[in-house]
Amino acid sequence: MKIVSFNVNGIRAIVKKNFIDDVAILNPDVLCLQETKAMVFQVKETLEPLGGYFIYANEAEKKGYSGTAILTKNKPLSVSYGINSPEHDREGRVICAEYEEFFVVNVYVPNSGSQLLRLDYRQVWDREFCAYLKKLEEKKPIIVCGDFNVAHNSIDLARPKQNYNRSAGFMQEEIDGMNFYNKNRLVDSYRHLYPSEIKYSWWSYRAGARKKNIGWRIDYVLLSENLLERLINAEIHNDIFGSDHCPVSISF
Numbered sequence: 001m002k003i004v005s006f007n008v009n010g011i012r013a014i015v016k017k018n019f020i021d022d023v024a025i026l027n028p029d030v031l032c033l034q035e036t037k038a039m040v041f042q043v044k045e046t047l048e049p050l051g052g053y054f055i056y057a058n059e060a061e062k063k064g065y066s067g068t069a070i071l072t073k074n075k076p077l078s079v080s081y082g083i084n085s086p087e088h089d090r091e092g093r094v095i096c097a098e099y100e101e102f103f104v105v106n107v108y109v110p111n112s113g114s115q116l117l118r119l120d121y122r123q124v125w126d127r128e129f130c131a132y133l134k135k136l137e138e139k140k141p142i143i144v145c146g147d148f149n150v151a152h153n154s155i156d157l158a159r160p161k162q163n164y165n166r167s168a169g170f171m172q173e174e175i176d177g178m179n180f181y182n183k184n185r186l187v188d189s190y191r192h193l194y195p196s197e198i199k200y201s202w203w204s205y206r207a208g209a210r211k212k213n214i215g216w217r218i219d220y221v222l223l224s225e226n227l228l229e230r231l232i233n234a235e236i237h238n239d240i241f242g243s244d245h246c247p248v249s250i251s252f
Contacts, residue, residue: 001252003104004028004237005145005219007202007245011036011046011069017242020049026237026247029073030097032106032145036067043069058082058092066091068106068146074099083132088125096136102227103136107146112168119173122149126177130184141224144186147202147245148220150174152188155198156217169218186222189250190234199236202245210244219248227252 004026008014011033023031036043036057043057053071058081060066070079076097082089093108107129112119136142151170154160163170182188190197200215209215221234232251240246 001029002027002249003030003032003143003145003221004247004249005032005034005106005147005221006247007034007108007147007219007243009035009037009243009245011038011043011067014242015046015049018240019242022240022242022247023050026240026249028071028249030104031071032095032104033069033071034067034106034108034147036069037064038067039063043067047071056095056097058095060092061090066093066108068092068095068108070095070097070104070106072097072104076104083129085128085132088128094129094132098140102141102143102224103139105133105136105142105144105146107144107148109146109148109150111149112171112174114168116168116171119168119171123173123177126174126180130181130186133181133186134184137224141227142186143224143227143250144181144220144222145248146220147218148178149218150178151216151218152178152191155196156200158200158214158216169216181222185225187225187228189221189223189231190217190236190248192223192228193231193234199238201236201238201248205244219245221248221250223250 040057057069078098151157201219203210203215230252237247
């Protein structure tokens, strides 16, 4: 089974590029999309050319903002939206698909913002989202895919010294949030297999950052510990373009 996660930075924009062909090449069983920036019916209409997938989408109250989607070849037992919190669920950031042996949770974690105006909110989110995940895990193992908007360690971004405690995505509070997921036994699949590999999943559009590979690894697939023995591979597909992010995936 292959699960792919991709922040598309606007689903209607990316399908005008090579997105449909890229998905066909990746051929995921489950495709988790973040930052669709569209209403549910727009997501479904836009992705109709893919074929072969059940499509589930979540939208933000604010039009053209945030949004997530799960595409799956096999119909889930159930699908839920949000984390049962009015405070957190207005922005369409979470979808959960339940399968026989596990849950797949697709998440677009809030960005603290260039002026760090949402850093406090981000800390509340990490605690409450983790509590939601652990509640799910009481029933069966979980796979959590998405844009977590944080580089966990210095190896996960090209310029750690310049950004530590200065830039959204590498503030200690955000790093502590990722530590909190790990302490709660949710394992970073890529680092589990490749502890010293340097590879990024997001690049600024400014100053030719992607061409120079001045990037950040902020997209993750976290797993319950008891799924690790089934993990075959974890990949960062930085040869796929169309967004400021690239897809990440696991096979198991």
